[in-house]
Every structure is written in C-alpha cells, then in structure tokens.
Amino acid sequence: MLFIPENELEKALLRAVKEPHAAPEFYRLLLSSDLLVLGSVEGHETASEAFSIEPGSKVSLVTGLKDDARYLPVFSSLARMQEYVKEESKYLRVNGRELLDMTRGGPVILNPASEYGKELTAEQVRQLLDGPGGKSRTIVGEAVYPADLVRLLAKLFTTRPEIETGWMIQVAFADRPQEPHPLIGIEIASQTAAQYDWPALMQAIEASAQTSVPGMVFDVQRVDRYNPAGMAGALLQAEPFYRRRNSTLN
Numbered sequence: 001m002l003f004i005p006e007n008e009l010e011k012a013l014l015r016a017v018k019e020p021h022a023a024p025e026f027y028r029l030l031l032s033s034d035l036l037v038l039g040s041v042e043g044h045e046t047a048s049e050a051f052s053i054e055p056g057s058k059v060s061l062v063t064g065l066k067d068d069a070r071y072l073p074v075f076s077s078l079a080r081m082q083e084y085v086k087e088e089s090k091y092l093r094v095n096g097r098e099l100l101d102m103t104r105g106g107p108v109i110l111n112p113a114s115e116y117g118k119e120l121t122a123e124q125v126r127q128l129l130d131g132p133g134g135k136s137r138t139i140v141g142e143a144v145y146p147a148d149l150v151r152l153l154a155k156l157f158t159t160r161p162e163i164e165t166g167w168m169i170q171v172a173f174a175d176r177p178q179e180p181h182p183l184i185g186i187e188i189a190s191q192t193a194a195q196y197d198w199p200a201l202m203q204a205i206e207a208s209a210q211t212s213v214p215g216m217v218f219d220v221q222r223v224d225r226y227n228p229a230g231m232a233g234a235l236l237q238a239e240p241f242y243r244r245r246n247s248t249l250n
Contacts, residue, residue: 003115006077009033013076013116021199024222027128030110030118031097032227036075038062040090061103062089064112071107071119074099084113100125146182150241152212153184156204157242162189162196166242167223167235185223185235189244198222 005011009029016026039061064073075081081091100108108125111117120128150168157163167185184205188196205220223232 004079006079007033009076010080010116013110013118017116021197022195024198025196026118028224028227029096031100031128033076033096034093035096035099035110036078036081036091036093037099038073038081038085038089038091041092059092059102063106064109066109066112069107071109071112072103073112074108074110076111080111080114080117083111097129101129104129146213146216148213149182149209149216149218152208153205154242156208157244160201161244163187163242164189164244165223165240167238167240169231169235169238171219171231171234182218183231183235184218184220185232185238186220187223187225 003010003014005014009026012022012026012029015022039059042058042060061072063070065071073084075084094102104122104125106122108120109117110120153166157166163186165185165187168182169185170180171183186201202220209216209218221231221235223235225232225236
C-alpha cells in the first residue's frame with residue numbers, strides 16, 4: 001500500500017529513512033507525538049473521550065510475535081494501524097514518551113505492517129528515553145569549564161548563526177564516579193531545527209576538539225527546551241556559557 005504521510009511524525013519518518021541525518025528529529029517527534037496502541041484500560045473500555053491513565057490502572061495491551069519473540073506494535077496514525085488490524089479493535093492514543101516509559105523492558109515496532117516503520121530493541125528504547133548514558137549516568141554539577149574546550153566551542157558557535165545557546169555540566173557514570181567529564185548542550189533555532197544537519201555539526205566539533213583539546217572526553221546533546229529528553233533537563237538548570245544574542249564569550 002502506498003505510504004502517504006498522515007502527520008508530522010510520518011513525514012519525519014520518511015525523511016529519516018531517506019536522509020539518515022534527519023533521524024534525531026524523527027526520534028524527537030516519536031517521543032512528543034501521540035501514538036496508537038492496541039489495548040484498553042480497565043474501567044474505560046467504552047470511553048469515547050480523552051482520559052488520563054491513573055497510576056495503578058490496569059492496562060491491557062495487545063502484543064505481536066516475530067521470530068518467536070514478543071513485541072509491542074505501535075502506530076503513528078490510524079491509517080497505519082488499519083494496515084495491521086483488519087477488524088474493529090480497541091486502541092489507545094498515548095503520548096509516545098509516556099507509552100514507551102510505561103512499557104519499558106520489551107521491544108517495540110512502529111508500524112509493523114507498513115512500508116515504513118522502525119524496530120526498537122528494549123535497550124534502544126531505554127537509550128531513547130534516558131539518553132546515551134541512561135539512568136546509570138549521574139550529575140556531578142556545573143562543569144569547571146575547560147578553558148580550551150569552551151574557547152573552541154564559542155569560536156565555532158559564532159560561525160553558526162543557527163546555534164542559539166550552549167550549556168555545560170559535568171556528568172559521570174555511576175560505576176566510574178571518579179571520572180567526570182563535560183556534557184555540552186546545544187540549542188538550535190526553532191525555524192531550522194527540523195531540518196538541521198546534526199551529524200555535520202558533530203563532525204565539526206570533533207575535528208576542532210582533535211586540534212585544540214586532543215584526548216579530551218566529552219559528550220554533546222541536543223537541547224529542546226520544550227521537549228527535554230535525556231539530560232536536557234539538567235542542562236537547562238545550568239547557566240549557559242554561550243548565548244547567540246548576549247554571548248559573554250567571544
């Protein structure tokens with residue numbers, strides 16, 4: 001069946017399939033958009049209006065079977081769900097982040113009967129929700145800024161007018177608390193964020209770092225202040241080291 005995008009999430013899915021650098025925007029929308037999942041909530045089996053799933057509610061979800069392993073089928077639109085289910089079925093519309101958080105521990109397939117979809121292992125779901133370091137990463141505090149790293153970032157950011165804000169905090173993994181390293185948060189102007197080439201920016205940062213601070217360990221994360229994911233919430237609590245309109249580092 002011809003895949004005609006029904007919403008922004010499906011448009012982003014198509015772009016990510018054809019242009020790998022567009023994947024971050026797809027994942028952002030996957031978490032912020034509503035997804036459909038087959039199932040029901042006890043006491044709301046006949047509900048026709050929106051309702052909240054209260055803590056402790058009994059939620060029954062329909063799973064699928066692939067290669068003798070169970071997975072959770074989720075859908076980006078009613079059209080995609082109808083490609084999978086050929087008869088009338090009960091379903092829920094749930095925010096993507098809330099749904100994936102509620103069903104942690106198992107693999108997920110987006111649009112399993114469609115030409116375009118995405119399979120996510122349990123570990124990939126965890127990384128999507130918690131960031132690359134997951135919950136094993138602990139916040140040490142605002143970084144004692146490595147002067148050379150800050151200098152090169154500020155210089156690079158001033159050449160890229162789409163970069164609005166830069167933050168830096170120190171983080172460490174729970175099993176290596178004695179080895180903190182900087183985590184850099186970058187905010188892109190909203191009008192360019194959807195199509196932004198993140199891989200190119202990462203390559204530029206890595207190339208600059210190899211020259212100015214060879215061997216320094218640091219991580220970089222995109223910050224969307226309206227849909228904070230991973231460690232973005234912690235970054236937003238820190239004082240920015242770079243601002244496009246009021247930068248103190250030149």
